[in-house]
Amino acid sequence: MLKKMGEAVARVARKVNETVESGSDTLDLAECKLVSFPIGIYKVLRNVSDQIQLITLANNELKSLTSKFMTTFCQLRDVPVEKLAAMTALRSINLRFNPLNAEVRVIAPPLIKFDMLMSSEGARAPPP
Numbered sequence: 027m028l029k030k031m032g033e034a035v036a037r038v039a040r041k042v043n044e045t046v047e048s049g050s051d052t053l054d055l056a057e058c059k060l061v062s063f064p065i066g067i068y069k070v071l072r073n074v075s076d077q078i079q080l081i082t083l084a085n086n087e088l089k090s091l092t093s094k095f096m097t098t099f100c101q102l103r104d105v106p107v108e109k110l111a112a113m114t115a116l117r118s119i120n121l122r123f124n125p126l127n128a129e130v131r132v133i134a135p136p137l138i139k140f141d142m143l144m145s146s147e148g149a150r151a152p153p154p
Contacts (some may be wrong), residue, residue, distance in 0.1 A: 036061040044069050045078070052080045060086040063095050076101060 038058045045053045053071070060083065075098050103139070 056084040
């Protein structure tokens with residue numbers, strides 16, 4: 027079991043390093059056995075987090091994403107509405123101050139059964 031955990035940690039580290047080194051706008055953490063978003067990733071990504079527009083977290087075991095996740099990656103544009111709609115245990119998601127595309131704003135509300143908090147189009151986060 028420890029070996030598998032070590033492999034999962036190494037996989038996350040490798041994927042994060044690839045994103046940082048390439049300057050990519052995508053962070054792919056799919057199938058990394060995550061139960062939460064690793065706090066250390068914020069520090070590693072601090073110089074490129076404002077470039078990241080797509081984060082893939084498919085096929086993990088996430089229980090929650092913290093407000094730090096939402097404020098660090100506040101430039102996310104696309105939200106997988108169909109995937110969110112299938113998450114029966116999800117009660118709320120806060121996507122305020124993200125420049126969500128118009129399609130997400132129109133399609134999401136009728137499909138989801140939970141609270142999806144969004145800012146008005148073009149709204150900017152208050153200064154820190």
